[in-house]
Amino acid sequence: MKKALLPVNNISKERKVSGKEALTKLLRWHFGHSAYRGKQLEAIESVLSGRDCFCLMPTGGGKSICYQIPALAKPGIVLVVSPLIGFEFIECIVFLHDHSLNVMALKEKGVAAEYLSSTQTTQVRNKIHEELESGNPGLRLLYVTPELIATTGFMSKLTKIHSRGLLNLIAVDEAHCISTWGHDFRPSYRKLASLRKRLPGVPILALTATAVPKVQVDVIESLDMENPLVLKSSFNRPNIYYEVRFKDLLTDPYVDLTDLIKSCGDVCGIVYCLERTTCDDLASHLSTNGISCAAYHAGLNNKLRTSVLDDWISAKTQVVVATVAFGMVFYSPNSNLLFVGNFSLRQFILNNADNKKSPSSSLQDRPPKKSIDDFNLMVEYCETSGCRRKKILDSFGEQVSTSLCKKTCDACKNPNQVEKYLEELKAICSLGNRIGSSKIFVSSSSKPVDEVDFSEYWSRDDEAVVSEDDISDDDDGIDVQECLTQSALPSKSKFSEKMDFLQRAEEKYYQKNDHDKQSNKHDKNAISETTRESCKQRLLNSLKQTQQRLDTLQIDPEMSSLFLENECFKKYGKTGKSFYLSQVASTVRWLSTVDTADLTSRLATTNQNSTSKVASEVKPLTSVSPSVSDQVMKMINDKDHENVSLSPSQITLNDIKLPSIPSFSEFVNKKSSKDTYGVDKKPDKRSRLQ
Numbered sequence: 001m002k003k004a005l006l007p008v009n010n011i012s013k014e015r016k017v018s019g020k021e022a023l024t025k026l027l028r029w030h031f032g033h034s035a036y037r038g039k040q041l042e043a044i045e046s047v048l049s050g051r052d053c054f055c056l057m058p059t060g061g062g063k064s065i066c067y068q069i070p071a072l073a074k075p076g077i078v079l080v081v082s083p084l085i086g087f088e089f090i091e092c093i094v095f096l097h098d099h100s101l102n103v104m105a106l107k108e109k110g111v112a113a114e115y116l117s118s119t120q121t122t123q124v125r126n127k128i129h130e131e132l133e134s135g136n137p138g139l140r141l142l143y144v145t146p147e148l149i150a151t152t153g154f155m156s157k158l159t160k161i162h163s164r165g166l167l168n169l170i171a172v173d174e175a176h177c178i179s180t181w182g183h184d185f186r187p188s189y190r191k192l193a194s195l196r197k198r199l200p201g202v203p204i205l206a207l208t209a210t211a212v213p214k215v216q217v218d219v220i221e222s223l224d225m226e227n228p229l230v231l232k233s234s235f236n237r238p239n240i241y242y243e244v245r246f247k248d249l250l251t252d253p254y255v256d257l258t259d260l261i262k263s264c265g266d267v268c269g270i271v272y273c274l275e276r277t278t279c280d281d282l283a284s285h286l287s288t289n290g291i292s293c294a295a296y297h298a299g300l301n302n303k304l305r306t307s308v309l310d311d312w313i314s315a316k317t318q319v320v321v322a323t324v325a326f327g328m329v330f331y332s333p334n335s336n337l338l339f340v341g342n343f344s345l346r347q348f349i350l351n352n353a354d355n356k357k358s359p360s361s362s363l364q365d366r367p368p369k370k371s372i373d374d375f376n377l378m379v380e381y382c383e384t385s386g387c388r389r390k391k392i393l394d395s396f397g398e399q400v401s402t403s404l405c406k407k408t409c410d411a412c413k414n415p416n417q418v419e420k421y422l423e424e425l426k427a428i429c430s431l432g433n434r435i436g437s438s439k440i441f442v443s444s445s446s447k448p449v450d451e452v453d454f455s456e457y458w459s460r461d462d463e464a465v466v467s468e469d470d471i472s473d474d475d476d477g478i479d480v481q482e483c484l485t486q487s488a489l490p491s492k493s494k495f496s497e498k499m500d501f502l503q504r505a506e507e508k509y510y511q512k513n514d515h516d517k518q519s520n521k522h523d524k525n526a527i528s529e530t531t532r533e534s535c536k537q538r539l540l541n542s543l544k545q546t547q548q549r550l551d552t553l554q555i556d557p558e559m560s561s562l563f564l565e566n567e568c569f570k571k572y573g574k575t576g577k578s579f580y581l582s583q584v585a586s587t588v589r590w591l592s593t594v595d596t597a598d599l600t601s602r603l604a605t606t607n608q609n610s611t612s613k614v615a616s617e618v619k620p621l622t623s624v625s626p627s628v629s630d631q632v633m634k635m636i637n638d639k640d641h642e643n644v645s646l647s648p649s650q651i652t653l654n655d656i657k658l659p660s661i662p663s664f665s666e667f668v669n670k671k672s673s674k675d676t677y678g679v680d681k682k683p684d685k686r687s688r689l690q
């Protein structure tokens with residue numbers, strides 16, 4: 001039902017509404033909710049009394065009410081600073097909302113609200129400005145972006161309104177964005193630090209769903225909040241069961257995951273992966289095993305991502321295997337949220353985080369302490385026994401007793417079993433550390449990450465480490481927003497209509513964004529000469545280590561590194577940098593365990609029958625006839641690599657059956673099934689950890 005608008009012409013003459021009963025009446029009349037939830041009323045009463053308030057409530061907890069009710073309960077304007085676009089979760093459906101939708105919904109509820117944005121026409125904006133400058137503005141809620149606050153023009157308008165005593169409250173939504181400690185730091189939020197000085201005496205309400213203790217302090221200090229009332233709702237989700245499974249202890253992680261998803265019945269879910277290639281790989285395995293699923297990452301085109309999202313929301317697809325490009329756009333009481341990862345990736349994540357924060361920093365730099373702390377927390381969560389729920393809540397600064405869990409995590413339900421798995425994992429890890437020179441199995445939680453030697457696999461000491469192709473980047477966050485914006489899904493009454501409206505309004509914005517992204521993608525995917533050079537160097541280093549490991553090996557490391565690099569380039573040069581780098585990394589891994597026979601057969605291009613030969617029969621590259629070496633060099637230097645043959649022996653590289661280079665998962669599985677001497681271990685692993 002559309003509510004009557006409040007009398008807008010005599011705000012300043014109105015009296016303040018106070019008291020639980022009167023405030024609840026406002027809630028019922030305008031929003032249709034029977035009572036306040038959690039800490040809503042406390043937050044409202046705090047700001048109405050003029051006291052700053054920091055409000056930490058989970059996603060969907062109802063933070064908006066905390067500034068919407070004060071807008072109705074007290075004369076003046078409530079300024080709401082929030083990002084242009086946000087999400088709302090209702091009954092497992094993700095709703096995109098932006099200022100325009102918020103305002104539209106509020107108007108329907110009889111609240112005089114407006115927003116100011118570059119997406120509006122000048123005419124509309126002028127009208128709002130006129131109203132703000134009028135003697136008695138009828139507005140109650142004004143939504144703006146932090147970018148607008150940063151402009152001198154708007155700030156001077158605000159100071160005028162303030163000097164006339166018309167500012168009731170400043171609400172900073174998604175306040176964690178102000179903190180560089182947060183996961184979603186936005187430089188535009190930094191400008192909000194001046195609000196207190198520019199607009200003194202107006203209470204500030206900071207709202208967030210994601211602030212860890214450090215961020216909370218940072219938000220309060222950055223906004224210059226005075227003795228704020230700090231309200232924290234519990235982040236405990238009693239309906240979620242927490243469990244950690246170790247890939248290394250599973251016979252077949254794909255089968256395990258398939259069984260788990262099937263055992264959950266008809267629920268939708270997301271499997272998060274670190275890398276795009278893992279998403280594709282896992283999605284195809286799950287599909288083969290009868291699970292309706294699709295991959296989602298920023299490497300897919302917009303159209304495909306939109307359709308994956310639509311299919312998932314409309315339950316055509318049960319599971320999405322995604323990188324963080326999908327964002328946390330998922331909320332459902334019966335959800336399963338799984339993370340597929342490998343701790344050997346830790347250095348990569350840390351390096352990546354480091355490079356994103358400071359592109360100019362030396363690649364030899366240690367990752368920032370924050371990344372290390374965060375990562376150690378995650379490792380501790382997985383690799384130590386003890387209640388998982390408590391660990392999660394601890395990380396939000398919530399002190400709870402383990403009795404809260406009531407056996408709703410694996411560590412509380414089956415403590416002995418978890419201990420046993422951890423012992424087994426440690427045994428496998430120490431075994432992995434002894435094998436060859438690779439440190440892929442680095443995983444001891446008792447050894448802090450910053451003390452661990454850099455993993456050979458990920459310590460890309462070249463520009464390659466900056467590659468953002470392998471892992472989704474910060475920009476990916478907006479990808480899902482784009483897709484939601486483009487989504488044609490009629491998911492709720494009137495929603496499509498609103499989406500269309502939004503789509504048109506935002507068209508310009510996204511066109512520019514798309515264009516920027518396309519040009520970025522193109523650049524990111526190119527394989528530069530510097531990349532190739534550093535890959536050759538990496539392969540050369542590995543070959544030298546291999547030579548040290550294998551006494552009988554006689555090769556020319558220089559030539560061999562050129563050959564192997566070229567092989568990677570020939571195979572994936574056209575596909576793009578991520579595939580190329582991945583193949584180089586595979587080759588480096590392969591070199592760390594390869595035996596003399598396999599390596600020489602790969603390098604000995606004169607050998608026509610190749611793989612069946614034993615090492616002694618195969619000539620290493622050093623003793624390859626000059627003509628063949630020349631051919632290899634020619635091939636390396638030739639621009640059209642696809643068409644080069646190895647005459648005079650009339651053998652093309654494609655004719656030779658080379659030992660295959662295993663993928664990362666094949667490599668890991670192979671490694672964990674062998675002991676130090678390469679002897680297969682007894683197949684004593686469980687197929688499930690339960």
Ligand SMILES: Nc1ncnc2c1ncn2[C@@H]1O[C@H](COP(=O)(O)OP(=O)(O)OP(=O)(O)O)[C@@H](O)[C@H]1O
Nearest residue numbers: 033035036037058059060061062063064065087209
């Ligand atoms: N007291 C209440 N009783 C019932 N429903 C409520 C109450 N307060 C808010 N809601 C509903 O909860 C939902 C989420 O509210 P809101 O969008 O304000 O959450 P939020 O905390 O801002 O979440 P997010 O972190 O996603 O921004 C809305 O549908 C809102 O109508």
Ligand SMILES: [Mg+2]
Nearest residue numbers: 063064086173
């Ligand atoms: Mg919100």
